[in-house]
Structures are given as structure tokens and as C-alpha cells.
Amino acid sequence: MTPADRGSGADREPGPRTALEPAAISIADCSLSFGDLAVLEDVSLTIEPGEFVGFVGPNGAGKTTLLRLISGALEPDSGSIAIDGTDVHGLPSRASSRLVSVVPQDTTLSFSFPVRDVVEMGRHPHRSRFSSATPEDRAAVERALERTRTAELADRPIDEVSGGQRQRVVLARAIAQETPVLLLDEPTASLDINHQVETLELVRELVAEGRTVVAAIHDLELAARYCDRLVLIADGQIAADGPPSSVLTREALADSFDANAVVTPSPVTGTETVTAFAADREAGPLPDRVHVLGTGTAAAGVVARLEAAGVGVSVGPVSSGDAAAETARSLGVETVVTEPFARPSTAELESVESLIRAADATVLADFVVGAGTQSLLDPLDETDPLVLVETRPFAERNFAGGEARERYERYRERGLEVPGSRVLEAVSTVGSDRSRSRSSPPADSRDSADD
Template sequence: MSDWTAPTEDEKRVFNGDGDSNATIEVREVDVRLGGVAVLSGVSTSVESGSFVGLVGPNGAGKSTLLRTIAGVLSPSAGSVLIDGVDVHALSSREASKLVAVVPQDTSLSFAFDVRDVVAMGRTPYRGRVRTGDPVGRERVGWALSRTETDHLAERSIADVSGGERQRVVLARALAQDAPVLLLDEPTSSLDINHQLRTLELVSELVGEGKTVVAAIHDLNLAAHYCEEIVVLSGGTVLESGPPEHVLTEGVLEQAFDTRAVVTRHPVTGSTYVTALPDRPEPTRGHVHVIGGGGVASRLLYLLSGAGYEVTVGALNEGDSDLETARSLGLDAVAIEPFSAVDGGARRAVSRLIDRADVTVLADVEVGSGNLVNLDCARESRSLVVIEDRPFGERNYAGVEGRELYDSLRERARVAGEDELLSAVASALGSEREL
């Protein structure tokens, strides 16, 4: 396989094997066919040296295939993969393995090698046909064991360690390989939450020390938190790539995963945070209109939507967190300008929704002159549930008018705490059906 022409500068750098050399990855218009089926088509992406790129996408999107292609295991039918400017598919296995180390998805090691022996297999590319002592290798194996915190397992049989430990052993094997590029295929899939974080923290540290890492990661939030860049694969093509906050949008996720998701910022870490929503069931259970505001209805909206009701909400001011929740859940909402009162147009819209709704729910909302109209509309409701966790007096800013209106509503409504919402709505719906 090796070329007979003189090595280029790039190849020399490869052979010299300086562990953390400048290792950019350049995937150019790669097509890969497996068993006659196009798995990747026209995939192009580039990874900067010393960066951490997450590969996300649904099952069957081609993540593993792309990693295997970058590793040189699969040959593309068109296009090329350059690592540090060298076409990996023109290299021998030995040369390629000095550039790229792989942590595969499933590690079937069902035989009784010691952990240390397994890690030492990472030194294969540096081993000669005639066996000699290898002090450098021994030192690197020791280093890899301690970096992955597996040194206490070194003399144990690989068959006797847990799945999480085994994953770290395979990572250690890849580290012992001393390749500047590290490819990880679902490195955290078999790990508990603690080991997921420890593994990704370690990978981040390695990136900080100059390794270039591409990892297929299932968990979008882990990917968003740890990766500098995300590549979304779908149907064998790159749908989007870039920093997590630009790439992980609701639109992209819906397109890639065919599922609805809410993208927010994580309140603690500040990372992009994705919440996948259950597929909305066919709204057969009935239509519920919710009157909320100021965030008190958000949980109700989640619950009702999740329970399979067709949910509408309003009227709400722009910027109200209830309105954002409704939008992220994909609910119909009546929206009005920020800080303005419910006007005639909005009132008609709310009336229409309440008129259509089987049940109207009045959340534990603060009532002022601006939203009194919502309550007024609720008088026309067919069946009403009032959620009351705080006494109305504490949240009435509309004076006597508010109190009278509220009391008149309360009189004919089912009154329930927030926790009893679903049973209250169900029974309201039941009696409404009976009428």
C-alpha cells in the first residue's frame, strides 16, 4: 500500500509521529455506499486542529459511517478525507493509525486479556515484527491508564470489568495510540450520568491539550455543553454545522429528528438546552382553553398538552413566559402587545376560542384591569375549571369589579388546586359531554 515516491512534508510529519501535531480534518464531498446503498452523499465538513466537534443526528443518519470513513476504515466512492493535508485513504493502516485513534461504539472484548494488555494493543502501530522491549510504549500505556482512571484495573481481566469501565479502557487504548485525532462513536451511550460527564470532561481536557476530537453523541445537551461545534447529519447529508447555539434550533431539530423540541438556555450552565417533546397525539380528548399570564399557566399548558388535549391560550402579552411556553409547545395563542390591555380584536379572538372550547381553565392568575377582559370572556364558557392555589384577594388588582367577576365565575366552576388539574378537567369534560 505504501507509496514508492519520496514522502511529502506532510507524510514526514506523520511518520515522525509527534503526537499532537496540527491535525485538521477536511472531509470533501464524500459519498459512501454500503452494500449498494448510499449512506453518505456529498458530505463536506472541516474540523480545526484542537477542537471538539459533536456529530448529532437520528439513528441511521450516517454518524458511525462518517467516523469510520474519517478513520480510513471505509473507503468513500467519491470525495476524500484529508487529515493534516494527507489523504487517509492513501495511507497504510499503520500510518493511518498513527494519525487517528478510534473508540468504537460496541467493544466486544469477551476474552480474558488483562486490561493492561488491551491498552497496550494501542501501541500496535509502533511495534516491530521482532519483539523488543518498548520503554516508551510502557510509559504511554501507564499514562493512558492513569488519565482514564483505569490504573487500578490494570491487572484485572477485561471480561470482569463493568461496561462503563470497559468503555474507559477502550478510551485508554485509543490514548496509548498517541494519535492527534481521536474519533469517538457514542462514547457515553453505555454509561451512567456520572461516567458520561467524567468521560466528556476528560475528552474536553484532551482537546485542551491539543487533540482534535470528533464524537458522535446521542445526547444533544451533552453535545451542546461540551462541543465547540456541532454537525447535524440527517439522511446521509450535513443538515447544518456550526456552534451549538446556531445549529441546535427547533427548526433544524424537527427536520433532522422529525420530532418537536424546545430549545432554551440551561438556567445553570448557560448552554443551549434541548427538551424533546412527545409527539402530539391526535387531539381527541377535547379542546381546553387556558387563561393564564405571568408564568402561572406554563405548567398547566405542559400537562394539558401532554395529556392529549387540544390546548389554546390567551390572551397574553408578548414577552409573557406563558406565551413562550405555549409557542414552544406549538399551541395556538392569542397574543397582544407588551404591557397593553386586551383590546377589542383580542377579545373577539378569545371569545371565539372559549366558545369553541369544551372546557376553559382559569389559572391562578393575577388579575388587573388589563386582563379583566379574559375573565369576562370566561363567563361564556361551556364548562369552567378555576385553579386556585392562592386566595384571590392576594392577586386581585382590579378592585371590586374583579372580585365580583371572579366570584361569579367561581360559583359555577370546579375549583381545584394545580395538582388536581387533570382530574378536574376530565370531570368537567365528562359532565359537559353529558349535558
Template sequence: MIDIESVRVSLGGAEVLSGVSASVERGSFVGLVGPNGAGKTTLLRTVSAALTPDSGRVQVDGDDVHALSSRAASRRVAVVPQETHLSFSFDVETVVEMGRHPYRSRFGRETDADRDAVAKAMERTAVARFADRSIEGISGGERQRVLLARALAQDAPVLLLDEPTASLDVNHQVETLELVTDLVADGKTAVAAIHDLDLAARYCDELLLITDGDLLAAGPPVQVLSESRLADAFDTNAVVSRDGTTGSVSVTALADRPDADGTVHVVGGGETGARVLDALRSAGFDRTAGPLPEGDAAAETARVQGVDLLTSSPFDPIDGAMIDALADRVAAADVTVLADPVVTPGNRDVLSVVRDARTLVVVETRPFEERNHAGEGAREAYESLRRGATVVAEDDVTAAVRELRRTVTAESA
């Protein structure tokens, strides 16, 4: 639906966009993320034809949007601005009716089609109930919906939204993005600059990460929001994990990360493994992980955090080469953590490797009987390694690893 080709834009003598190229698929919700001043708003204004690029071009539905008349461009692209205050205190219905200007001649009268489009837009955005109220007499969240209704009345296939959740409370943020998601499901194409990375990851199909006027990364949120990219874009230390409720990527900014305090190898997947990786990362430990099946929550957490990871195909048994690779990582680690593992006939040999770890922490959140699918031999192997390990609850894993790490350091000295 949108093709952005080598777009350069300068404002006030300073280059704001420096050769950005990207594409937005029809019927998708794409988020623009990046630090303040990165060029997100400028890119939106260029796509809407409000700004003409110094070079490059933007095509919307196959046509160069800057070669179209203002009226024709407005029939392709509708804009929901960040600023919700208007110069005059119009009533809500009048504001929504402004979306029909691209379809009227200068002195043209309102048509049945105009009235129908306005009524449907107001109903869809739940603003019809205060149609007669002043735009200045409603809340910020309600004004945001009115401006979205105006864009819907414009009946354009593309919606551009500039920080649609800025200055809104949490409830209105979610309501706004839920509505945009519904509109995309009905066939709209939406591009939104979003400052909240968690919301962007939760609602957007793809993200464009922009920094210093350049496109740093593009793709699904789980690929774009890696810790290394966030460090490059925002110059900050962040932990990237999976939200336990929504399943989407979650970003937590931290103070400067402590110097690495040893290496920990984590065995065991699922949400427990993911949270253990997060906790160890926050505590400043270098981590390796696996073997974990592709698509596992812990595997995805390890991937976005840049952890050295051993992966296998789901349901495939762990082969000899993988066992050897695991043995190498366990031998190199100061501490090995066995995080609430599910044991199957295909992975039970992992227990034998972990048993030989220099120091071992076993994290348990469920009885082993609930996690054992490999019979009595697996239970005996697990109990044997458990007797030689430090067994802790999930919340105590960092303290246990730190204490064992001190023990290893003292013995080495």
C-alpha cells in the same frame, strides 16, 4: 483539523453516504447526530481510514488520510469503538498498551516513551487502579474508559468515538463526556456519534445532523436542533426547549401533535416565558411571541421552535414600529399571555398594547414589585390590565388559555 469533501460510500450495493461535506475545527468537540442507519458510523470509519470512499476525500491535519500508511493514519486518528467487548480476556494494562502499536516496529520492544504514554493515559482516565484486572471482569462504564485510555495512549490529535454513551448508565454517560470535554480543552479534536440529543447539545461545540446519508445541518446545537429539522430527520414530533439547569438545548419527543387549537401571543421573557411557550406548544396551540431581547431564554426557545418572534436589541427601548408589530399580533391572537414580565422605562408601552387584547392571561411567579423598574405609572397600568385578565400560576396557563379559547369560539358562534 478535519475536512470532509463530497464523500460518497456504498456498502453492499447501497449508497450509505451520498456526497457529505463538512469540516471540524481544531480543538473542538463535534457530535454526529441522526436516526439509526443515517450513516454516522460509516462516516466515522471513513474519517479513520478504515473505509475508503467511492469518491471524495477526507483530510486530517492537511493530508489525505487515505493516502497515508495505516501506521501514519493511526498517529493522526484514534478510534474509540462502540463495542467494548474484546475477543480475548486481556488485562486492562495490556489493552491500553495496544494504543502504542503505531509507534512500534513489528518486533519492536516497549520503550520508555511507550510506558510513559500508557501510564499517563491510564491515570487520566482513572483506570490505573484496576490495571491487572481482566477487561471482561469490569463494568461497561469502566471498559469504555479503558478503550478511551487506549486511544489516549495512541497520542493522536483526533479522537473518533462511536456512540461512547450507548448502554451506559446516566452517571457513566456524564463521566465519559466530561472526560472527552476535558481532553478537548487540552487540545484534542473529538468527533462522536451520539444518540442522546440532550447530551449532544450539552457537551458538543457543534453538531452534524445526518439523515439518509446526507448532511442536513451543521452548526451550534441551538441552530441544528430545531423542531422542523428534527421532524425532517427523525420523522417525529418534538419540543425543543432550554434545560433550566444546564442552559443547553433540550429535546422532548411527543406523540403526534394535536391539531392547532387557536393562536396565542406570549409577552414576557426569561425562563417563565420559555416554559410557557413549551407548555402551549405541547397543548397544540400556534404561538407568536415578543418583543423579546436577543439572547433571552424565551427568545431562544421561540427561535428553535419556529415561532413567529419579535426581537429587539438588549437594553434598547421598544420603538414605535415594534409597538405597531406587537399590536398586530395581539389583535390576531385568540388569547394573549403576559408571562411574568419585567417592566422597564424602555418597554412599559407594551402594557398599553396588551391591555387591548381580546382575552388576556397573566402568569405570575413573582410579585410585581420585584419586576417593576418603571415607577408608579407602570404599577397602575399593570394593575389595571390585571383586573381584566385571568391571573394564574405558571402550571395553570394551558388550562386557562384553553378555557378562554372555548369562550372566544362560543361567542363567535
């Protein structure tokens, strides 16, 4: 996979004037409890110099705590953290503040300092008590203002700029600090969409200039798009660690976030996008296999929801390039793909038929009935459990005349018609009905159906 944005900073000319040596961070067997609550348990992690690592994970998993351990703000109960081989907790704050700069989640500053003075505070570690600002200090401040596009705010009081601007001012302060390690806690949380991207582009530049950057980012897609490496933290432990594509998987998201979600590559950036669905609490036991008969976004949505919930799903026939086909392909779902604008071949129709017969339920999702696909309605007569998800009127999708219309109306009466968002509930209902009506259903399926 070659994501468009990751590493893009490296293509730009490296930052002017500032030559920094990035530092390695090594976290060894760190544990930390707040009272009885274990926040981090035996966390070990090595971050290479010049990496941009994203901490992702559910709220309260320990992302911020781990950042605060690295920054030296918190001390672990056991274990150690070293930056460039130096234990951060043994360092005086002046020395550690020349190694690590931090952009906290929120900075409270209600005194009306001008923005420039706040950025200038980033130079504090480099100045002695009685010296005044050197030209070098002033240049670093101006540069940081320029790069974060806060130069035009420089003389405004900090308590009169917006939350997003304030966030960029704090980033400017960290840039002016000129440290080999930069830690960011939710740097994009209060930013609007263009500033989110702008900020992370800037962070990539900072990485390219020779900084090691670690950021807690709750937006998985932004994290996947900009970080070299993601560390998934859940329940105080590292649940997954590696390139975004290996960390953001349906299974990992289900385990760590307790979420029904699918991961698909963005057609635009090529990086992972995550679509989460509300956990359907109403849904009972789900059927093992479901076939989706349909096309377009309606079918794509149904496939994604079923896949996210862990149902074995198949789809087809769909013509290659159709939204449903793309989604199914990126999710690795069993798909019967036909050539665009061509009638499905006999072999293709047969394999769809066998998928329908093997499935515990079938979902008709904006199924287009044409001369070539009309025969696919046949197996439906023999399989009871039927769910319909419709977003377009049938008349627009019927190219097979009045007979097909009558037939479709019968299915509509027999099946359960639901909006796409409730498809899980629907397949669980019809799926268990079927189990009951079977003459010799498997014992476990009967048990669960009776629950």
C-alpha cells in the same frame, strides 16, 4: 452566549509531556451506499485542527458511517477524505493508526485480558515487530490509565469490568495511541451521568492538548455543552453545521428528528437544553393562535408544548421571574410580563385581553385569580374554546372570593379539562369546534375541521 463548560478544558494546564499537533480533516463530496441504500450523499465538511466537533442526528442518519469513513474503516463510493492533507484510504493501517485513534461504540472482547494489556494494545502502531515495550510506551499506558481513572482496574480482566468501565478502558487505549485525531462513537452511551460528564471533560482536555476530536453523540444536551461545533446529519446529508446554538433550533429538530421539541438555555450551564414531546398522533389540525392564561410550571409546559408543535402562542400576564415567563422568553414567545408582586397595569390587561380575543383558543393553566387579574375572565365569556390544565386545586389559586369561584366553575363545565400532556389534542378539539360554530369561518379552516 458564553456557555460555562465549552472550552473549559482550555483553562486547565495543558496535558503533561504529550505535545501533539492537531490535524485538519477534510471530507470532499463523499457518497456511500450499502447496496441500494444511500447512506451518505455528497457530504463535504472541513474540520479545523483542534476543534471538538459533535455529530448529532437521528438514529440511522449516517453519523457512525461518516465516522467510519474518516477512520478509514469504510471507503467512500466517491469523494475523498484527507487528514492533514493525506488521503486516509491510501495509507497503510500502521500509518493511519498513528494519525487517527477510534473509540468504537462497543468493543467485544470476551477473552480475559487484563485491562492494562488492552490499553497497551494502543501502543501497537508505535512498536516494531520484534521490539519490546519501551519506557515511553509504558509511561503512555500508565498515563492513559490514570487519566481515565481506570488505573485501579489495571490488573482486572477486561471481561469482568462493567460496561461503563470497559468504555473508559477503550478510551484509555485511544489516549495511549497518542494520535492527532481522535474519533469517538457514542462515547457516553453506556455511562452513568457522572462518568458521562467526566469523560467529556477529559475529552475537552485532550482537545486542549492538541487533538482534533470528532464524536457522534446522540445526547443533544451533552453535545451542545461540550462541543465547539455541531454537525447535524439527517438522511445522509448535513442538515446544519455551526455552533450549537445555531444548529439546535426548533425548526432543525422538527425537520431532522421529526420531533416536537423546544430548545431553551439551561439555567445552570447556559448551554442548550432540548425538551422533546411525544408527537401527538391523536391531535387533528391545530389552531393558529392560542393564548395561555396562567403561571408557573403548568403554564410553562403548555407554552413549550404548543410552541414545539408550531402553534402561534402567547402568554400573560406573568410576573417576571416566573417559570412560565422564563420559558416564554427563552422560546421567543409573545409574553405580557408584569412587575413582580405588582397588580397588572391597565395597559397590560388591555393587551392580554386583545391577545385572548385574537386567539382561536385559550388555555387556563393554573390561572391565579386575584383582585388584579379577575377582569381577565371577562373576555372568556365571549370566547368559546377553552381548555383547562390544572395541577393545583383552585382554592389555592383563588384570592378573589366566592364570586370568582362560581365563575371559574362555569368555565370548568364549559371547557375541556385535560392533563398537560394532552393539551395539543384538546386545543385541536376545541379549536375546530369553534371553527364550526363561526358564522363565516375561513374556507381552509372549515375544510380541515371537517376532515
